[in-house]
Amino acid sequence: KNEVEQSPQNLTAQEGEFITINCSYSVGISALHWLQQHPGGGIVSLFMLSSGKKKHGRLIATINIQEKHSSLHITASHPRDSAVYICAVTRASGGGADGLTFGKGTHLIIQP
């Protein structure tokens, strides 16, 4: 079982819809990251969270440490939001490879 699970894997929605992408993790973490990857490969960091909620423009990210769950919301979605959204965690210190551990990503398509 992957240590970071995302759902859904694929999501197609109409422009203007409210989008929710979920991330669950099974390891102790010190931070959770939401990343965006457009075709061509470049990755942009959207949020880094260790508790609570953050908002940037139309994007909102929340995390529940007790439930080991995070959500990324997009309000008033637009075709330019079409991308792969990746959840990643920084493990709490204590061993193992302490780089980022990634989910498989959610492929989002927003249709006009």
Added chain:
Amino acid sequence: KAGVTQTPRYLIKTRGQQVTLSCSPISGHRSVSWYQQTPGQGLQFLFEYFSETQRNKGNFPGRFSGRQFSNSRSEMNVSTLELGDSALYLCASSFIGQYNTEAFFGQGTRLTVV
């Protein structure tokens, strides 16, 4: 402020050859991490360098190695290339490290092994 720069962007190599990829972090960032992305495995952590020292390493064979220079620029090397090494290789830099600090990614180097 310039972003993270990776060179080259694209590379084609023959099985058995070796390859060196370069990553220039954001000015002032001392941590550079490397990741491999493939369709089957997704994104996987290779290693992290901080102040010229390898601080962490993922589960990759010894053919994958790296180093960091005093100006924080980093290189990764893959020796005896295999077809399965074909992937997008991404580096990310951060001010202190991956621990509770934001990571800034480069555009990646797409390596094709034939």
